[in-house]
Amino acid sequence: MTAxxxxxxxxxxxxxxxxxxxxWLGLLPFFGFIGLFLVVPAISVFTKSLVDADGNFGxxxxxxxxxxDNRDAFAFSIKLSALSALxxxxxxxxxxxxxxxxxxxxxxxxxxxxxxxxxANLGGIPLAFMFVALLxxxxxxxxxxxxxxxxxxxxxxxLDTIWGFATVYSYFNIPLMxxxxxxxxxxxxxxxxxxxxxxxxxxxxxxxxVGLPVLxxxxxxxxxxxxxxxxxxxxxxxxxxxxxxxxxxxxQFYFRGDISSGQEQLGFSLAAWMIIIMIVCMGIYWxxxxxxxxxxx
Amino acid sequence: MxxxxxxxxxxxxxxxxxxxxxxxxxxxxEPVGRQRRRTSRIxxxxxxxxxxxxxxxxMVATARFALQNVPMVNLGWSxxxxxxxxxxxxxxxxxxxxxxxxxxxxxxACLTVLFTQLLLLPTTLWVHLRLPKVRPLIEFLTVxxxxxxxxxxxxxxxxxxxxxxxxxxxxxxxxxxxxxxALPFTYRALDAGIGALDVKTLVDASRSLGAGWGTTLARVxxxxxxxxxxxxxxxxxxxxxxxxxxxxxxxxxxxxxxxAQYGEGHGQGGMALALLALLATTALLALLxxxxxxxxxxxxxxxxx
Numbered sequence: 176m177t178a179x180x181x182x183x184x185x186x187x188x189x190x191x192x193x194x195x196x197x198x199w200l201g202l203l204p205f206f207g208f209i210g211l212f213l214v215v216p217a218i219s220v221f222t223k224s225l226v227d228a229d230g231n232f233g234x235x236x237x238x239x240x241x242x243x244d245n246r247d248a249f250a251f252s253i254k255l256s257a258l259s260a261l262x263x264x265x266x267x268x269x270x271x272x273x274x275x276x277x278x279x280x281x282x283x284x285x286x287x288x289x290x291x292x293x294x295a296n297l298g299g300i301p302l303a304f305m306f307v308a309l310l311x312x313x314x315x316x317x318x319x320x321x322x323x324x325x326x327x328x329x330x331x332x333x334l335d336t337i338w339g340f341a342t343v344y345s346y347f348n349i350p351l352m353x354x355x356x357x358x359x360x361x362x363x364x365x366x367x368x369x370x371x372x373x374x375x376x377x378x379x380x381x382x383x384x385v386g387l388p389v390l391x392x393x394x395x396x397x398x399x400x401x402x403x404x405x406x407x408x409x410x411x412x413x414x415x416x417x418x419x420x421x422x423x424x425x426x427q428f429y430f431r432g433d434i435s436s437g438q439e440q441l442g443f444s445l446a447a448w449m450i451i452i453m454i455v456c457m458g459i460y461w462x463x464x465x466x467x468x469x470x471x472x
Numbered sequence: 473m474x475x476x477x478x479x480x481x482x483x484x485x486x487x488x489x490x491x492x493x494x495x496x497x498x499x500x501x502e503p504v505g506r507q508r509r510r511t512s513r514i515x516x517x518x519x520x521x522x523x524x525x526x527x528x529x530x531m532v533a534t535a536r537f538a539l540q541n542v543p544m545v546n547l548g549w550s551x552x553x554x555x556x557x558x559x560x561x562x563x564x565x566x567x568x569x570x571x572x573x574x575x576x577x578x579x580x581a582c583l584t585v586l587f588t589q590l591l592l593l594p595t596t597l598w599v600h601l602r603l604p605k606v607r608p609l610i611e612f613l614t615v616x617x618x619x620x621x622x623x624x625x626x627x628x629x630x631x632x633x634x635x636x637x638x639x640x641x642x643x644x645x646x647x648x649x650x651x652x653x654a655l656p657f658t659y660r661a662l663d664a665g666i667g668a669l670d671v672k673t674l675v676d677a678s679r680s681l682g683a684g685w686g687t688t689l690a691r692v693x694x695x696x697x698x699x700x701x702x703x704x705x706x707x708x709x710x711x712x713x714x715x716x717x718x719x720x721x722x723x724x725x726x727x728x729x730x731x732a733q734y735g736e737g738h739g740q741g742g743m744a745l746a747l748l749a750l751l752a753t754t755a756l757l758a759l760l761x762x763x764x765x766x767x768x769x770x771x772x773x774x775x776x777x
Contacts, residue, residue, distance in 0.1 A: 198598075198602040198603055199603070201594070201595070201598040201602065201603075202595060202598065202599070202603070202606070202610075204591060204594075204595065205591060205592075205595040205610070205613075208591055208648065208651070208652075209613050209616070209652075211648070212648045212649055212651070212652050213616055213617060213620065213625070213652050214616075215628070215632060216620075216625055216627075216628025216629050216631065216632060217620050217624070217625070217628055218628075219628045219631035219632055220624060220627050220628045220631065222631075223631050266519075266523065269516075269519045270519055270520070270523050272516065273515075273516030273517075273519045273520050274520070276516060277513075277516060277520070283520075289761065290527070292757065293753065293754055293757050294527060296710060296711075296714075296753075296757075297750075297753065298714070299714045299715075299716050299728060300716055300728050300731050300732045300735070300746070300749075301714075301731070301745075301746035301749040301750050301753075304534065304731075304735055304742050304743055304745075304746035305530035305531065305533070305534045305746055305750070306530055307742075307743075308530065308533040308534040308536075308537035308538075308743050308746075309529055309530045309533035309534075313547070313739070314533065314537070315533040315536055315537055315547065316529065316533060318547045318548050319548065319549060321548070322548045322549040345526070346526075346527070346530070349523065349526075403618075406621075407621030407622075407623065407624075409621070409622060409623045409716075409717045410716035410717055410720075410728070413716075413720075413732070414732055414735070423621070423623045426623050426624070426627060427623065427720075427721060430626075430627065430630055430721055439630075442627060443627055443631070446623065446624040446627040446628070447624075449621060449623070449624050450619065450620055450621075450624050453618075453619045453620070453621060453624075454619050457615075457618060457619050
């Protein structure tokens with residue numbers, strides 16, 4: 176790859192028009208890489224869900240993805256992601272605000288951002304184990320709460336219920352929200368608050384009429400991003416439950432071992448729907464993001 | 473320092489490098505009376521303390537759980553800090569599978585880093601030098617992995633598996649897919665690093681002194697981009713060392729799949745592995761922060777957004 180690039184750069188003396196057409200060649204390795212290892216697999220998912228084993232084209236598999244257990248999985252996944260995203264946006268937003276406005280320990284803000292950078296990437300198996308250690312049936316937190324007279328599991332909590340998942344997902348959702356809202360909070364100008372006060376507005380007026388409307392695109396965008404983040408989480412969930420209650424786990428259910436379940440087309444349909452949902456969420460996210468940047472120059 | 477992130481969705485890891493961004497909001501509280509300010513700090517303090525607990529307690533619990541020597545039934549207030557043991561960690565370290573999976577994961581991490589740098593460094597440089605117009609397109613392509621989650625990507629890989637079994641049967645076939653997963657992080661880190669340099673002038677200077685393209689790349693670009701390269705390499709490594717989805721569906725035995733499998737049979741052993749993974753990840757990212765800080769260039773993104 177490097178060799179191709181260097182060899183091509185040697186053609187410096189070529190006329191400008193010709194050089195431009197040559198310059199594209201330098202991107203071939205990259206385009207080939209993206210094509211082979213990302214676009215081809217993604218498109219295969221769609222072709223597999225549209226064409227059945229006999230080679231007939233149809234939308235049956237895509238619609239069948241919304242029946243029976245799979246429909247339940249979609250309903251649960253959407254509810255779970257909506258709840259996790261809401262928790263992440265509210266707590267992450269408050270945490271970002273608290274970190275941005277705190278002035279006493281000078282290192283607080285950098286501590287919060289540095290830690291968020293680590294925790295936002297902490298998903299996966301270790302995260303699931305950490306919460307089993309804390310809130311599992313034999314977990315330390317469970318036992319200690321019991322010692323205080325509070326029976327956590329007696330109150331209906333379980334790690335593989337919606338609240339359990341949402342608690343664990345918050346561990347990476349909250350830091351992600353902190354990272355994406357900090358710039359937006361920094362964009363709030365002192366002068367706006369002063370102007371608001373001069374016009375007789377209270378703190379409440381300021382937030383209702385100025386602060387929140389300015390932050391709204393960031394918060395909404397953050398909500399979609401966290402929704403997508405929770406919706407696609409696989410590793411963490413798979414270590415927390417034996418059932419296939421959420422969509423990513425349903426997909427894996429069809430492909431366990433090697434393809435042979437005879438129903439793999441359903442698995443591909445679920446994957447296709449998942450990509451569609453991600454495209455919608457991320458698409459709106461990028462649009463909102465552009466809007467939010469207006470105040471962050 | 474790079475004129476960051478208004479338009480490229482970078483989140484800078486080390487905000488203290490940009491002191492200018494901090495005071496804006498704290499200043500917002502200035503005109504308010506002293507008494508008022510004190511009461512308004514109570515809410516944020518509660519939020520900060522509660523969040524600190526939420527993030528630290530699972531780590532503490534994991535450490536205690538992994539290293540405890542008290543029968544699980546007796547675990548409670550009276551025995552919280554009682555007896556300790558390194559047994560679970562030593563047991564895990566003695567497992568053959570532990571060694572083989574860690575070695576495989578480390579190899580994959582190194583090779584993915586190498587693959588990514590060989591592919592992305594020339595591409596990104598090339599785009600900055602010759603094709604600035606296609607930057608938005610490249611940027612769009614590099615965030616695509618976010619739209620196609622690993623579990624959907626691996627479903628697609630299973631489709632093509634029958635056509636290229638010789639490739640996908642090898643453990644090393646994971647490398648390009650891991651490079652894809654890390655792409656949003658790596659591209660942004662390199663792109664920001666290159667954007668902070670006056671690449672054109674550097675290249676012209678080097679060329680006019682008689683250096684060929686190879687020399688320019690090796691002796692001018694790479695030394696100047698050291699922290700961007702280090703940052704993107706570390707981020708790639710953390711992605712590879714923690715990736716579970718693709719490896720587990722393709723039945724590869726990497727460190728994360730070993731952890732999941734071992735944890736099912738050995739509760740404490742699983743916690744010990746989680747603790748090791750946690751420490752390794754934190755160490756990697758802390759090292760990254762230190763390395764890039766010494767260079768005096770803003771540290772690169774820990775997330776794409």
